[in-house]
Amino acid sequence: MKNIKFLIVGVFFGIILSKAEVISWYRIYEMFKFQSFHMYGVIGSAVVLGSILMILFKKGIIKTYFGHKIHVDPKKKGFKRNMFGGIIFGFGWALGGACPGPMFILLGRGAAAIVIVLIGALFGAFLYHATKKHLPH
Amino acid sequence: MDFILQPWPWYVAGPLITFVMFLLFYLGKKFGVSSNLETICAIGGAGKIIDFFKFDWSKNTWNLMFILGTVIGGFITYQWLTPSEVVAISPQTVQDLADLGFQNAGAQYLPDEIFSRDTMFSLKGFLILIVAGILVGFGSRYAGGCTSGHGIVGLSNLEIPSLISVIGFFIGGLIMTWLLLPLIF
Numbered sequence: 399m400k401n402i403k404f405l406i407v408g409v410f411f412g413i414i415l416s417k418a419e420v421i422s423w424y425r426i427y428e429m430f431k432f433q434s435f436h437m438y439g440v441i442g443s444a445v446v447l448g449s450i451l452m453i454l455f456k457k458g459i460i461k462t463y464f465g466h467k468i469h470v471d472p473k474k475k476g477f478k479r480n481m482f483g484g485i486i487f488g489f490g491w492a493l494g495g496a497c498p499g500p501m502f503i504l505l506g507r508g509a510a511a512i513v514i515v516l517i518g519a520l521f522g523a524f525l526y527h528a529t530k531k532h533l534p535h
Numbered sequence: 536m537d538f539i540l541q542p543w544p545w546y547v548a549g550p551l552i553t554f555v556m557f558l559l560f561y562l563g564k565k566f567g568v569s570s571n572l573e574t575i576c577a578i579g580g581a582g583k584i585i586d587f588f589k590f591d592w593s594k595n596t597w598n599l600m601f602i603l604g605t606v607i608g609g610f611i612t613y614q615w616l617t618p619s620e621v622v623a624i625s626p627q628t629v630q631d632l633a634d635l636g637f638q639n640a641g642a643q644y645l646p647d648e649i650f651s652r653d654t655m656f657s658l659k660g661f662l663i664l665i666v667a668g669i670l671v672g673f674g675s676r677y678a679g680g681c682t683s684g685h686g687i688v689g690l691s692n693l694e695i696p697s698l699i700s701v702i703g704f705f706i707g708g709l710i711m712t713w714l715l716l717p718l719i720f
Contacts, residue, residue, distance in 0.1 A: 405601070408601040412604060413612050418543045444550070444553045447550055449691045470560075470688065489670045490707075494664065494667025510655065514665050518668020518670075519572055
């Protein structure tokens with residue numbers, strides 16, 4: 399099965415985020431209270447190293463396993479969609495202490511209550527596409 | 536082995552997250568979790584109601600495998616790699632949460648005040664969980680990404696849309712944490 403490698407990368411990602419505690423509600427609260435460097439260090443170091451990686455991709459120094467140049471699709475432009483969507487996301491992130499990746503990882507930790515959050519997230523994604531033509535982008 | 540069992544510091548976790556991003560790009564894919572929410576909706580038959588969800592989701596199977604892996608990773612860590620449930624948050628955070636009525640903050644991985652079985656089956660507790668989920672799902676698809684796609688990949692790629700989104704994440708998160716949580720709890 400050719401997708402098994404993605405499963406393995408996922409297992410690795412789940413372990414990293416669990417061990418770094420960034421999927422703990424407490425760490426998210428602490429971050430928004432500016433009471434610890436931990437979350438900023440995790441995200442900041444990932445972004446600084448990531449930006450170096452992106453340069454290596456763009457210059458073609460690192461190619462894919464298949465030998466292709468790595469192309470990163472740009473995100474959709476539009477101030478309103480990114481700002482309003484971001485704020486709504488931020489409300490949920492600080493309330494439930496979980497963004498989409500951590501929701502799945504917490505599921506693996508056996509946190510039953512996260513099932514409700516996940517169902518909400520699926521419904522939220524559905525709701526966006528049901529209402530998007532009325533929303534400012 | 537002792538190092539693995541301890542909580543991992545930021546300077547270990549951050550670079551490893553970049554490594555995950557690298558692996559996915561190297562394998563010809565793009566790191567981003569929230570699009571899976573749409574894929575699962577499509578599999579669940581949302582295309583019968585909203586045309587958007589009629590897309591061919593089989594091209595996203597790799598990403599479903601990735602998140603299935605994260606579930607397994609969470610299980611492995613919980614079962615074998617975390618001898619202590621304690622989250623070493625700052626003393627000030629513990630104090631602030633005590634003022635909100637959160638007992639022994641950080642003594643467990645998740646607060647009982649939001650995630651215990653008693654809470655999840657109470658009306659208020661259920662509403663907090665479901666509303667948090669709806670906001671995350673709606674907001675991430677409205678903005679076109681979450682912490683992974685915008686926060687890590689987009690910022691790394693120096694994209695303005697991602698910078699706007701991340702500023703939005705913080706505006707929303709700060710309003711919730713400083714103004715709304717004290718009203719909710």
